[in-house]
Amino acid sequence: LLFGAIMLFLYPALGAWLGMSNTAFGYWTGLSIDNTAEAVATGFAFSEAAGNIATIVKLSRN
Numbered sequence: 001l002l003f004g005a006i007m008l009f010l011y012p013a014l015g016a017w018l019g020m021s022n023t024a025f026g027y028w029t030g031l032s033i034d035n036t037a038e039a040v041a042t043g044f045a046f047s048e049a050a051g052n053i054a055t056i057v058k059l060s061r062n
Contacts, residue, residue: 004038012046022046026053036062 011033015025025046033039036058043054 001035004033004035004042007033008038008042008045011042015046015050022049023053026050027057030054030057030061033058 011025011029015028020028026043026049029039029043029046029050030053033042039058040051040055044051
């Protein structure tokens with residue numbers, strides 16, 4: 001839970017710094033954050049498109 005809370009703030013900044021596209025960020029978030037709610041929130045913190053992709057990826061894996 002603590003990891004996900006930290007990632008909620010760290011991932012969007014890291015994704016922007018790396019110049020990730022919305023699609024890449026959504027996949028990365030959905031695949032790497034364990035908690036569904038935190039993965040979705042982190043995706044939407046980056047952009048709406050990234051949030052939608054993170055949601056689909058995360059729910060597909062559950």
